[in-house]
Amino acid sequence: MGDGTTVVTPDVGFVRSLQEAGADTLKRCYQCATCSVVCELTPKDNPFPRKEMVMAQWGMKDELAKDPDVWLCHNCNDCTKYCPRGARPGDVLSVLRKTAVAENAFPRFMGTIVGNPGLIILALAFPVILFGIFIAIRMGSGQPLFPEGQVVFSKFFPIHYIDPIFITTATLVMLSFVVSVSRFWCRLNVQPYKLLAYGQFMPSLIATIKEIFLHTKFQKCDANNERTLTHRLVFFGFIGLFITTNWGVFNIYVLGWDSPYSLTDPRILALFHGSKELVFLFYLAFKVFGNVSALALLIGGVMIVSNRLKDKGFVSKTSSFDWLFVAIILILAITGLLSEMLRLADVAIPAYTVYFVHLVFVFYIIAYLPFSKLAHLVYRTVAILYSKMALRDVM
Amino acid sequence: MADNSKIGVYICTDCGIGESLSIEGLEKVAKSELHVPVCKSHPFLCSDDGVQVIRDDINKEGVNKIVIAACSARVNTDMFDFDQSLYVTERVNIREHVAWTQPPNTEPTQAIANDNLRMGVMRISKSEAPVPNTTDVERTILVVGGGNAGLTAAIEAASAGYKAVIVEKASSLGGWAKKNYKGYPVKPPFNELLAPSIDSKVKAVEGNPAIKVYLNSKILQIAGEPGMFDVKIDNAKGESSSEETFRVGAVIMATGWKPYDASQLSAFYGYGRYKNVVTNVEMEAIALKGKIARPSDGKPAKSVVFLQCAGQRDENHIPYCSVVCCNVSLKQAKYVRESNADAGAYIIYKDMRTPGIYENFYKATQDDPGIFLAKGEVRAIEEAPDGSLLVDIDNQLLGKDMRIQADIVVLATGMVSNMLPDGMAVNAVTPEYVGELITKKTQDGDIQELNIFPWTLNLKYRQGPEMPHLKYGFPDSHFICFPYETRRTGIYAAGAVRHPMDGLQSTTDATGAALKAIQCIELTAQGKAVHPRAGDTSFPEFRLESCTQCRRCTVECPFGVLDEDEKGTPQAHPYRCRRCGTCMGACPQRIISFSNYSVDMISAMLKSLDVPSEGEEPFVVALICENDAYPALDMAGINRMNLNPNYRFISLRCLGGTNLVWVTDALSRGIDGLMLIGCKYGENYQCHFIKGSQMASERLSKVQETLGRLNLEAERVEQVQLAINEWDQLPRILEDFSEKLKGFGPNPFKGF
Secondary structure: OOOOOEEEEOOHHHHHHHHHHHOOOOOHHHOOHHHHHHHHOOOOOOOOOOOHHHHHOOHHHHHOOOOOHHHHHHEOOHHHHHOOOOOOHHHHHHHHHHHHHHHHHOOHHHHHHHOOHHHHHHHHHHHHHHHHHHHHHHHHHHHHOOOOOOOOOHHOHHHHHHHHHHHHHHHHHHHHHHHHHHHHHHHHOOOOOOOOOOOHHHHHOOOOOOOHHHOOOHHHHOOOOHHHHHHHHHHHHHHHHHHHHHHHHHHHHHHOOOOOOOOHHHHHHHHHHOOOHHHHHHHHHHHHHHHHHHHHHHHHHHHHHHHHHHHOOOOOOHHHHHHHHHHHHHHHHHHHHHHHHHHHHHHHHHHHHHHHHHHHHHHHHHHOOOHHHHHHHHHHHHHHHHHHHHOOOOO | OOHOOOOEEEEOOOOOOHHHHOOHHHEEEEEEEEOOOOOEOOOOOOOOHHHHHHHHHHHHHHEEEEEEEEEOOOOOOOHHHHOOOEEEEEEOOOOOHOOOOOOOOOEEEEEEHHHHHHHHHHHHHOOOOOOOOOOOOOEEEEEEOOOOOHHHHHHHHHHHHHEEEEEOOOOOHHHHHHHHHOOOOOOOOOOOOOOOHHHHHHHHHOOOOOEEEEEEEEEEEEEEEOOEEEEEEEEEEEEEEEEEEEOEEEEEEOEEEOOOOOHHHHHHHOOOOOOOOEEEHHHHHHHOOOOOOOOOOOEEOOOOEOOOOOOOOOOEEEOOOOOOHHHHHHHHHHHHHHHOOEEEEEEEOOOOOOOOOOOHHHHHHHOOEEEEEEEEEEEEEEEEEOOOEEEEEEEEOOOOEEEEEEEEEOOOEEEOOOOOOOOHHHHHHOOOOOOOEEEEEEEEEEEEEEOOOOOOEEEEEOOOOOOOOOOEEEEEEEEOOOOEEOOOEEEEEEEEEEEOOOOHHHHHHHHHHHHHHHHHHHHHHHHOOOOOOOOOOOOOEOHHHHHHOOOOOHHHHHOOOOEEEEOOOOOEHHHHOOOOOHHHHHHOOOOOOEEEEEHHHHOOOOHHHOOOOOOOOOOEEEEEEOOOOOHHHHHHHHOOOOOOOOOEEEEEOOOOOOOHHHHHHHHOOOOOOOEEEEEOOOOOOOOOOOHHHHHHHHHHHOHHHHHHHHHOOOOHEEEOOOOOHHHHHHHHHHHHHHHHHHHOOOOOOOOO
């Protein structure tokens, strides 16, 4: 046999790990290919998820790692609905994506910790301790745990603590992604889709981003089309909150306008030529944008839960990994909005407590981005981009 | 008897007959033309009332030959059931074959009914009630083979009150089932392998006083016929051996299977060259030792590759599928997994065939994370220096070449019928009987002769010592309708000797065969045919003073009824007979007849027809097989299809009974064409008598000469192969032949 032949030895452990991660039905597949026929997203040539099913059954870890197709799947579960054997290809692909995230993670142990729902306490303990130390430092200068007077979060956890923490974290996340994505790209970029020409990069990237924003693939989903709306809400909610955060940074460091954004702050009034009305409108725009984004996230999260609770039989059985992620989105949105309300109500202890929890989960979302389910933001984008460049993804 | 015979004709006018035909016309034919003493019509003949009319005539008028002109002979047989030892009953079909296939009240329609009545009366006038040939029988069943099928057959026979004798060549009972580590599950939840259960059957046999077991024995000869087979065996006892003889009433051949000779798979699969390439049978032996370990060095096996269809579904080895191997490999894959939780078992198949309930076993086994299934083909097998094997496959599910590293490769070699002597190639068995073709020099040049190998049964039959096979050494039987009926009356094949099957199926099979054997013994005692004319008490009679010792009958009998003496005179073993009449058709001297079926009878029927002396439309007689063509014609009637009115149908027990004199009889009477409608023959035959329609066609091929002598076209005689489900083609078949005959013009003998 020539080069390139896969040498197969039994990897029962890998199959078992897939089963334990939620793909417990994967062995049922008998290769009728109904899944590939009903899938609206699969390319005509060498379609998924049939071949992924047999690769998973055979425990072909390396083959799966270099398969861009698992990311072309948007988990709409048409395949699972029509599978005559109850093999749930939708769930299997979802577990395979999770496996790919863990496999490409840098540092790898983070992939293991975040990928394992049982270690959530460990993952949350880190920000709790970290933030606790900072609060302790603040208290070291004689301040009480819960500052007195009007509720102002920066009194509880000063901005000059938050920024270095999160800027460092974000930088590390970026670095992690650079390593992970280059690993991922190298895995993808082998036969049969090895890219010969890179000339298509920009058009492919534009097409990819356009497609992601328009949710074109989601709209093709037949069995579970509510997901287009819920994903849009969560997706644009996160983007809105990302913009809000950066807007806040802009306010502080560019405009010099600190939280709690006093409308009579002379610096901001000077900027708007003394017009209180314009300052108020600017303030209102900022607040409304942030709140709407948070609400979008909350509503999206609630809809995901309610859709999943509706027993459609075919819908993703949802691993604990998945539930964990939904729970974190909800906690994030709820603690965020609740902090705001408690702050306005000016009840210090609850407000500061909820804010602390909120901070911990914000940290979770950002710091663990390359290892959590949210990593699909990057992996899927890269995989779709790659597939478009390789003329694999024809949409 | 002829003097005492009194014919009564009973015409039913129900079911549209009365509306379609002139009943007076029919009565006139019966009374004025045929001078039948009793002729009556009835509006509902198959009612108790109608049948009472007939019974009254039997009792008061002395009617003993009953012609029922009504529906098909295949219906209402329970109503028109008169003691066949005293009375002859003839059914004239004027319903399905006339009233339902012809336009009502036309001259041609009436003409068919009149002719059918003429033929019926002629048939019955040449017919006598047969005297049943009852006999003493031995109510013991010989079971050849002491494996699962044989043990089951013996136990079933014994529980039905019969005695059984098992003759087993090995030194113990149990057969292959004893060599299995475990069995695959046959009931839910289908995920636990079963402990072997054959020991309980062995115990049941050993403890049963009605079952006698001969181990280390083989059959030297089986002579005789159903009810009275004389068996001679060689029974080895230690060093010495002794002959024993005993009598049995029927035989069950449960000699089972043998694994395909894997040494034939050496070149491609490396069997014999690589120590760790084993067969599925050898894998059982490995499992029986405890751990699944490599034969080469005893290391525990971490990866085992099963190659399905090894030398199967392959014209160079075993051309067929052995059915069980997919289940066996799934079972053995579980051995591997149970032996080591991290071991993998790969099954590379052409198709996964786990029919029926075993689909559940397949599902349950597939669920195991360490069992890897894929459709694929083996490209090559190599041995690595450490003794492991590298199996190159084309994984067709992935469209990809793969190399699997294996500690053991298991070849799913197939099952070969034990009808084949050891070492004989499955794909090149001589036709009909297992043997070899030898060239003999004669005065007429070299001729090829089949030398049949004596192997298991050693039958004392003219046609050879062993059972005929259909293909690949599996004993021939009417596979669709009568799977147990072999071509030797009273000898039934059961289990894997018959076709590849597993233990569960062979248990069922052996049970069925035991019941067939019992049925055969009991019907034989009453002088009745067993199959397919079950209950028929007629026997072929031979006027031997006119026999020319031509041996056609002894050669052609599909069931080996006839032996012959040195001169070639036939010697009948009547209880082997199935009453098809093939011998009767074969005999050029016409010396073979039945009391109720003869060459003369059909000739007389042909002569009784009112053949039109002129007319555009060819007048045709069709000889039809009673098993398929006759009911096909009924079906055409039930479906109210219109048939060509210029046909007359004469039913035969089998086309094999066609005597060439009928061709002359028909054509010299001015009949334009003769058609034979019978069963399909060849590999997928459906002839109830196996070779009857084929014999007819062989005989017809020689009819040219006869027709030439009459100055007639050979195409005026045609044989059609028709299965019962092809009834819808009948109108076209009749029309086509009619059209063809038109091309030849009328029979020049018309009007003579």
